[in-house]
Amino acid sequence: MAPVESSQESAHDNNDHLVKSDDSQHPANLIPELCRKFWTLGWVTGTGGGTSIRDNDLVYLAPSGVQKELMKPEDIYVLELSKQTDPKKRVYLRSPPTLKPSQCTPLFIAAFTKRNAGCCIHTHSQWAVLVTLLLESRPLNTNVFEINNIEQIKGFGKGYQKLGNLGYHDTLRIPVIENTPHEEDLTESLEEAMDKYPDTYAVLVRRHGVYVWGETVHKAKTQCESLDYLFQLAIEMKKLGIPWLSDIP
Amino acid sequence: MAPVESSQESAHDNNDHLVKSDDSQHPANLIPELCRKFWTLGWVTGTGGGTSIRDNDLVYLAPSGVQKELMKPEDIYVLELSKQTDPKKRVYLRSPPTLKPSQCTPLFIAAFTKRNAGCCIHTHSQWAVLVTLLLESRPLNTNVFEINNIEQIKGFGKGYQKLGNLGYHDTLRIPVIENTPHEEDLTESLEEAMDKYPDTYAVLVRRHGVYVWGETVHKAKTQCESLDYLFQLAIEMKKLGIPWLSDIP
Amino acid sequence: MAPVESSQESAHDNNDHLVKSDDSQHPANLIPELCRKFWTLGWVTGTGGGTSIRDNDLVYLAPSGVQKELMKPEDIYVLELSKQTDPKKRVYLRSPPTLKPSQCTPLFIAAFTKRNAGCCIHTHSQWAVLVTLLLESRPLNTNVFEINNIEQIKGFGKGYQKLGNLGYHDTLRIPVIENTPHEEDLTESLEEAMDKYPDTYAVLVRRHGVYVWGETVHKAKTQCESLDYLFQLAIEMKKLGIPWLSDIP
Amino acid sequence: MAPVESSQESAHDNNDHLVKSDDSQHPANLIPELCRKFWTLGWVTGTGGGTSIRDNDLVYLAPSGVQKELMKPEDIYVLELSKQTDPKKRVYLRSPPTLKPSQCTPLFIAAFTKRNAGCCIHTHSQWAVLVTLLLESRPLNTNVFEINNIEQIKGFGKGYQKLGNLGYHDTLRIPVIENTPHEEDLTESLEEAMDKYPDTYAVLVRRHGVYVWGETVHKAKTQCESLDYLFQLAIEMKKLGIPWLSDIP
Incomplete structure (x- = not known):
């Protein structure tokens, strides 16, 4: 059972390391910065709009329904592009606990x-x-x-x-x-x-x-x-x- | 007489603790932050407009006549919603000393x-x-x-x-x-x-x-x-x- | 001669103390702050426009020809209102060394x-x-x-x-x-x-x-x-x- | 050969000292600051537009294709005005390694x-x-x-x-x-x-x-x-x- 628990722990920590970086050019840092800029331009008023960055097979996505000028790296979804074989069943590598993925x-x-x-x-x-x-x-x-x-x-x-x-x-x-x-x-x-x-x-x-x-x-x-x-x-x-x-x- | 004096002291300190918080999400911090943002959007030009937040029975209110982009937590009025039984006589739990409540x-x-x-x-x-x-x-x-x-x-x-x-x-x-x-x-x-x-x-x-x-x-x-x-x-x-x-x- | 030299020294230091203050509400601090704000509003584009504050008999004036969003306290002129008896000869208590007074x-x-x-x-x-x-x-x-x-x-x-x-x-x-x-x-x-x-x-x-x-x-x-x-x-x-x-x- | 190697070293370091200064009024610092301001004014949207400053015979130039609000001093080109004798062959004193000069x-x-x-x-x-x-x-x-x-x-x-x-x-x-x-x-x-x-x-x-x-x-x-x-x-x-x-x- 230990391995299973370990795996559950891994699921529990939700791959948060994927959105934690000191590099300002990391997608999880760039998306919030871009969204702040876009908000001032009137492009993403009232949680409208969105942004996504792909780094090789990893896709970073702004969530649904978040005030774009207040977005944080921990709000970012991550998925593997090559693993999205069933368009009706999206599989996320990392999901923010209380948010919904963007339409x-x-x-x-x-x-x-x-x-x-x-x-x-x-x-x-x-x-x-x-x-x-x-x-x-x-x-x-x-x-x-x-x-x-x-x-x-x-x-x-x-x-x-x-x-x-x-x-x-x-x-x-x-x-x-x-x-x-x-x-x-x-x-x-x-x-x-x-x-x-x-x-x-x-x-x-x-x-x-x-x-x-x-x-x-x-x-x-x-x-x-x-x-x-x-x-x-x-x-x-x-x-x-x-x-x-x-x-x- | 001591309790009365104590009560007066309490009245004198004006419940300022209600608008003092280190939490950026506290209503007394949020209202000034929102008003700064609204000022840049042209929504509250020339002290026009206003904002209020309710936290259970407590209502936090921006005051009248303040430059919205310069508002501070200590400018905020607080009242208890359940105690406003007489619409002609508003009772405030906390009033900034030199301001007027919003119309x-x-x-x-x-x-x-x-x-x-x-x-x-x-x-x-x-x-x-x-x-x-x-x-x-x-x-x-x-x-x-x-x-x-x-x-x-x-x-x-x-x-x-x-x-x-x-x-x-x-x-x-x-x-x-x-x-x-x-x-x-x-x-x-x-x-x-x-x-x-x-x-x-x-x-x-x-x-x-x-x-x-x-x-x-x-x-x-x-x-x-x-x-x-x-x-x-x-x-x-x-x-x-x-x-x-x-x-x- | 000593007093005269002293007076000249005083002229040389140009009453700079009149525009030096740690108080953000001091006119010499407020005028640059207001001008920065007015620049973002498009009110003082291209050095146009101006602002002046009177504190009792002292009048603080933004200078001519300065980029309004870059103005500093040391750019401010000061005069005494009661001493401006000759409208054709303005007397300044404090003049920035390299600027011109506003028209x-x-x-x-x-x-x-x-x-x-x-x-x-x-x-x-x-x-x-x-x-x-x-x-x-x-x-x-x-x-x-x-x-x-x-x-x-x-x-x-x-x-x-x-x-x-x-x-x-x-x-x-x-x-x-x-x-x-x-x-x-x-x-x-x-x-x-x-x-x-x-x-x-x-x-x-x-x-x-x-x-x-x-x-x-x-x-x-x-x-x-x-x-x-x-x-x-x-x-x-x-x-x-x-x-x-x-x-x- | 030593002097040549030294000269090559000098070429290799690309005269980077020309764009390094602690003075905010240095052209290599001013151009990025101006471009940030121009971006907010909508003048240099989408890498359009440009800015150049001349200091005696030295000309400092914003590069091509850079997001103007993100420009850095090390992105700046430098040339000597008096040495641009052949309009078809521009000679730069300092070129950023990965950028292109502005048209x-x-x-x-x-x-x-x-x-x-x-x-x-x-x-x-x-x-x-x-x-x-x-x-x-x-x-x-x-x-x-x-x-x-x-x-x-x-x-x-x-x-x-x-x-x-x-x-x-x-x-x-x-x-x-x-x-x-x-x-x-x-x-x-x-x-x-x-x-x-x-x-x-x-x-x-x-x-x-x-x-x-x-x-x-x-x-x-x-x-x-x-x-x-x-x-x-x-x-x-x-x-x-x-x-x-x-x-x-």
């Missing part, structure tokens, strides 16, 4: 699995929501946000397994998927959008927000910033009657 | 008494005021703000003594009451709105702001954030010609 | 002399400037900003040497004066506006900003916040087609 | 060489971009932003090698150049704009942002703030139907 988890996993991303950020940015609302205000819903000839577009990579960034004249295209009552049900259409737009680093969710990913935390975060900049700019352009697409030689 | 007090008490709330937040958010102004610009004043099919709606509980949160397709309804010259005179219409909308966690006050409550500090604060997000989004939707209610399957 | 000085002194103010704040807030621009866009310039039936109006005192604050239904009136090429030339029209509106705590300057004062630092600062709130609200109301004055029973 | 470098050098500037700031401010978009929405592109009769204009110097600042009635003119796919290709048209507008302290880049310089860090930074204030004001004026130029006696 965004399958969407983050899609970015890690299908795009080999190292970090995925989900925001409820109002600019993202407004862009999807403007694209809805037509006979048929438009399923892609397009903008070109804005310098900030150069903040985006050319796409999956491609080197370099988009150019100034390139058109940035971000697919829009329809929202669902349960966030995990977005997974299928998110994966479809990834298939249809293999080079995109982001997917807008109508009346909801945006998912942005990148090979590294640095790339996911800076692409998320650049995209939010473009969404906000697009809303102001709309108010001033300036089109999002232009033909500049 | 919001009877409204906070209504949330604690009628809704068993653990925290109530009052903001002068411009987005809240603008929403009430837009609802006024009609032949008859509209007495309810309604919005649906926005993901952030899921940040709200289903209602008093009900489990779970609103769904994406649910319509969030926040009643609007008319403002009065004296804030305490709002109490009756606030209570009427609570009766008419038993599941609401908030009441808008025309040309004034909003009261938001929750079972816990966490819920009141995150619902207040989600609501302010929705008010701001609603104003931007109005500017862009997008209706607040839609019919999405 | 706002005579306007601050007007608030101290004519209104017995304890603090005067000058901002270049864009909301203030936009309000004056909207009042200009008519056949004749309008020389007063008026708004009523907004709760935040209660953040203003009833007026000079009167007790209590404005009520919700009261109309807040802030006079607007025309800008001049040299800031000190505003003094005369500022004083005229003070005479015409004896109870106002603020004067707008067309295409420039606003001067706000109060009996204490607390009152000047919170009235300045409330006013900026109302200016911003007024601009948003204008965008949404809502009038600033209304007739509510 | 803005030739534009910063133009400000240092042609205008004797001590600091040059490049932002992607949305207000700057929107101003260039509004000036584009005409039959022919407008190549200058003009505004007058706004107090904040006095935040600008009169021009190259001139004393004093612009007056309230003066028209501030900022030339606009067309964007190019590669940032370094802007150099020629930036220099042309400097020739055509010899007194300007800034050049707008269409659909991209703005370059602002000054004799000192203080002047470049405060002029950049004043200009951004004017761009934001101009956008709000446009929304409210108020012209940027007016005829005020």
Whole structure:
């Protein structure tokens, strides 16, 4: 019985060592720091949104329902990407005792699995929501946000397994998927959008927000910033009657 | 006479121990911290707005007329909820020597008494005021703000003594009451709105702001954030010609 | 000669003790702290704006041309109010060695002399400037900003040497004066506006900003916040087609 | 061979002493501090924008692709201005081991060489971009932003090698150049704009942002703030139907 008790003890200590590190760049320290920053940007208001970082096979996830500017390393979930064989039964290596896992988890996993991303950020940015609302205000819903000839577009990579960034004249295209009552049900259409737009680093969710990913935390975060900049700019352009697409030689 | 003197001494020391604690989660520490945050959000500009936390029978209240970002634990009022039998004669267990109690007090008490709330937040958010102004610009004043099919709606509980949160397709309804010259005179219409909308966690006050409550500090604060997000989004939707209610399957 | 040398030494040390204090509430400490806060609010961008505090006969002034968020106590000017008999020759008790006095000085002194103010704040807030621009866009310039039936109006005192604050239904009136090429030339029209509106705590300057004062630092600062709130609200109301004055029973 | 090895050692240590200083005003400390501030202002979102300081012949440059709010002194490039004789072959005195030099470098050098500037700031401010978009929405592109009769204009110097600042009635003119796919290709048209507008302290880049310089860090930074204030004001004026130029006696 001793081994069993020992194993139970191990279960009891819940692999807390996975979220304890003195390194400020450890995912369990980085996620709370990022979330504090995102809260000040209005991206994760009222516990909305989320963030996940992948370190090889280990995936670190912000929990559900926590005030993002108050998050602590011990609030972080950890799972092994290669062991998530049954999408209906998530297995966590480390779970915070009193919290619930984020409904965004399958969407983050899609970015890690299908795009080999190292970090995925989900925001409820109002600019993202407004862009999807403007694209809805037509006979048929438009399923892609397009903008070109804005310098900030150069903040985006050319796409999956491609080197370099988009150019100034390139058109940035971000697919829009329809929202669902349960966030995990977005997974299928998110994966479809990834298939249809293999080079995109982001997917807008109508009346909801945006998912942005990148090979590294640095790339996911800076692409998320650049995209939010473009969404906000697009809303102001709309108010001033300036089109999002232009033909500049 | 000795006991009387002792009692007077006790009155003289004003129960200051009630607002002294090393625990950052103690209400007398939490209220100033929340108010600092709310000030940066523009919710409590120019000493407007207020916050109250209930811990069992003890109610902790921000005072009137204090710069919210500079509030200190010793500025906090404390009263016993069960002892407030005469609404015209408020009895405080602890009063800061040089301050005045908040005019919001009877409204906070209504949330604690009628809704068993653990925290109530009052903001002068411009987005809240603008929403009430837009609802006024009609032949008859509209007495309810309604919005649906926005993901952030899921940040709200289903209602008093009900489990779970609103769904994406649910319509969030926040009643609007008319403002009065004296804030305490709002109490009756606030209570009427609570009766008419038993599941609401908030009441808008025309040309004034909003009261938001929750079972816990966490819920009141995150619902207040989600609501302010929705008010701001609603104003931007109005500017862009997008209706607040839609019919999405 | 010894006394003279001693006097010169005293001049050389420049009364620096007047701006050295361990008390966070000392004017020489408060002005930099306020200016840091005002910078984050966008009120004193690019060295614009200014702040002055009066402590009995001593007047403490932020200097000209300093980055407001980086101001230090040793940057503060000090003068004696009762000794400023010649408006063309300002005498300073303490001058920072390498800085220039603010052009706002005579306007601050007007608030101290004519209104017995304890603090005067000058901002270049864009909301203030936009309000004056909207009042200009008519056949004749309008020389007063008026708004009523907004709760935040209660953040203003009833007026000079009167007790209590404005009520919700009261109309807040802030006079607007025309800008001049040299800031000190505003003094005369500022004083005229003070005479015409004896109870106002603020004067707008067309295409420039606003001067706000109060009996204490607390009152000047919170009235300045409330006013900026109302200016911003007024601009948003204008965008949404809502009038600033209304007739509510 | 010993001297050579020593020289190689010196090359190996990469002149790191040039970016190590306990003085907060040292360029290698100032640039990261400025960039943190600019990030909060939305000027350098998503690694966009940049900053450079010149100290006599030494030029300190923020690198490419770094999160601006996280920049460290050891990320700074250093070069000698007088040794940049071949514009196609930049020689750095000190290079961070894993970073890339900024594409803005030739534009910063133009400000240092042609205008004797001590600091040059490049932002992607949305207000700057929107101003260039509004000036584009005409039959022919407008190549200058003009505004007058706004107090904040006095935040600008009169021009190259001139004393004093612009007056309230003066028209501030900022030339606009067309964007190019590669940032370094802007150099020629930036220099042309400097020739055509010899007194300007800034050049707008269409659909991209703005370059602002000054004799000192203080002047470049405060002029950049004043200009951004004017761009934001101009956008709000446009929304409210108020012209940027007016005829005020």
